[in-house]
Amino acid sequence: MSPTTPPRPIDEHRDRIRSRLASASRLLLCLDFxxxxxxxxxxxxxxxxxxxxxAAVASLATEPAVSTAIVSGRALADVRDRIxxxxxxxxxxxxxxxxxxxxxxxxxxRQRMSRLEAVCETLETVLEPIPNCRIENKRLTGTVHVRxxxxxxxxxxxxxxxxxxxxxxxxxxxxxTGKRIFEIGPSVSWDKGDAVAxxxxxxxxxxxxxxxxxxxxxxxxxxxxxPDGIGIRVSGDEPSAAxxxxxxxxxxATVLNWLDSVGVDLxxx
Ligand SMILES: O=P(O)(O)OC[C@H]1O[C@H](O[C@H]2O[C@H](CO)[C@@H](O)[C@H](O)[C@H]2O)[C@H](O)[C@@H](O)[C@@H]1O
Numbered sequence: 001m002s003p004t005t006p007p008r009p010i011d012e013h014r015d016r017i018r019s020r021l022a023s024a025s026r027l028l029l030c031l032d033f034x035x036x037x038x039x040x041x042x043x044x045x046x047x048x049x050x051x052x053x054x055a056a057v058a059s060l061a062t063e064p065a066v067s068t069a070i071v072s073g074r075a076l077a078d079v080r081d082r083i084x085x086x087x088x089x090x091x092x093x094x095x096x097x098x099x100x101x102x103x104x105x106x107x108x109x110r111q112r113m114s115r116l117e118a119v120c121e122t123l124e125t126v127l128e129p130i131p132n133c134r135i136e137n138k139r140l141t142g143t144v145h146v147r148x149x150x151x152x153x154x155x156x157x158x159x160x161x162x163x164x165x166x167x168x169x170x171x172x173x174x175x176x177t178g179k180r181i182f183e184i185g186p187s188v189s190w191d192k193g194d195a196v197a198x199x200x201x202x203x204x205x206x207x208x209x210x211x212x213x214x215x216x217x218x219x220x221x222x223x224x225x226x227p228d229g230i231g232i233r234v235s236g237d238e239p240s241a242a243x244x245x246x247x248x249x250x251x252x253a254t255v256l257n258w259l260d261s262v263g264v265d266l267x268x269x
Contacts, residue, residue, distance in 0.1 A: 003219065006237035007245035010255065017230060017244075021266040024208035026065050028229075029259065030196050030221065031057065031086075032213030033072040033079050036234050039249050040179060042148050044136060049083050050249050056256035061085035063260070065267050067207075069099075069199050071192050073178065073217055075138035076103065092140040093185065093217055094195025109140045112172050112186040116142055119168050119184055126160050133157055140185070147180035158182060178215050193220030200224070206268070210259075211242075212252060218242075 010017070021027065031037055037049040037057065049057070061068045062085075069088035072079040076091025076098055088099040095106040120137040123144060127133045132148035144161050146154045161182045165173050174187040192213075200209050209229035211221045222231035222241035231242030234252060246252055 003239040003241045005239055007231075007233050007235070007240045007242045010232060010244040010246055013244060014258075017263070018266055020208055020230060021263050022268065025206040025268045026067070026204055026208070027063075027259070027263070027267060028067045028069070028200055028203050028207050028209040029060060030069045030071050030199065030209065030211045030225075032192075032211075032215070032218050032221075032234075033070060033074060033083065035179060035214035035249070036212055036218075036252055037070075037083060037249060044134070044143075044145060047082065050253060052253035053249060053256065054083065056253055056260060057083060058085040059260050060256060060264075061087070063264050065264055066259075067199075067203065069196075071195055071211075071213070071221060073141070073143070073183065073215075075140070078138070088199055090192065090195040090199070092138055093183075094190060094192045095140045095185070095188075097195060097198070099199070105140065106186075106188060106190055108188045109186045109190075113139055115169060115172060116140065116184065116186070119164055119173060122164050122168060123161065126164060127157060130157055142184040143178075144182040144184070145180065146182070176217075178217060183217075191220040192217055193222075193224040196221045196224045212246075212255070213242075 037053040038047045041047055060066050068086040070086050071090040073093045076096045079091055080089050090097050095109040097104050120135050120142045123135050134145040136143040146157050165175050176183045209225040211225045212232045214234035219241050225231050232244045233240040233242035235245055
């Protein structure tokens with residue numbers, strides 16, 4: 001179901017966050033990567049967390065009462081290389097999970113890897129004439145990047161992507177959208193929200209979950225944590241399942257630093 005209410009600016013509602021933290025003994029802090037910890041940039045390879053976010057995540061990851069997790073659409077190995085500290089990582093929109101020292105992969109996604117590979121290879125050829133179009137093969141999912149593609153031909157990329165997925169995917173792969181991207185993945189009912197629910201299910205009952213993210217795929221995670229936990233969308237005032245919003249990765253750092261310096265002390269010991 002699509003959300004209908006815009007999230008509220010978090011700075012005007014710190015009291016509710018304070019009281020929610022004060023009623024918990026532990027914090028599960030789940031963080032999206034692109035657009036949340038790292039500003040959106042033209043070249044996906046160049047994405048990096050702001051130094052403030054990098055330092056805040058590293059610091060929060062050492063707090064005994066805090067569990068941190070990165071939940072990203074990027075491949076697990078890729079996002080792990082880009083931000084250090086957390087013990088838990090979910091890559092490929094939750095299809096691969098690294099926790100307790102081992103990696104698990106969604107079994108259906110694993111079965112469909114060869115089909116996904118064939119789709120990515122074909123798209124490399126079919127979309128080769130499109131200026132600045134780029135295919136990111138993430139093994140379990142694939143991303144067609146159109147951020148730097150001339151606006152007039154983006155619809156061509158969309159049509160060709162759907163055509164290749166329909167032809168080679170045989171109903172087992174699907175296309176979704178993100179920020180100037182088309183995402184190709186297995187048609188399975190598993191998303192970031194399911195990954196966050198799984199991570200949260202292993203926490204003590206007095207844990208408050210917080211999820212911060214910026215894109216449509218983060219909405220499932222907001223639905224998982226809300227209303228008992230706290231969803232924070234990095235966005236304008238478009239409708240979201242998150243209750244609160246901040247406007248940029250710079251403002252995310254302010255929230256993370258507040259959690260580190262004030263929020264953690266509010267948790268019941
Ligand atoms: O779930 P996330 O961690 O937010 O990952 C979502 C996608 O992020 C990346 O693409 C986005 O960021 C790029 C770099 O800023 C930008 O160029 C692109 O337009 C954005 O959509 C990543 O490349 C994808 O694989 C992720 O699925």
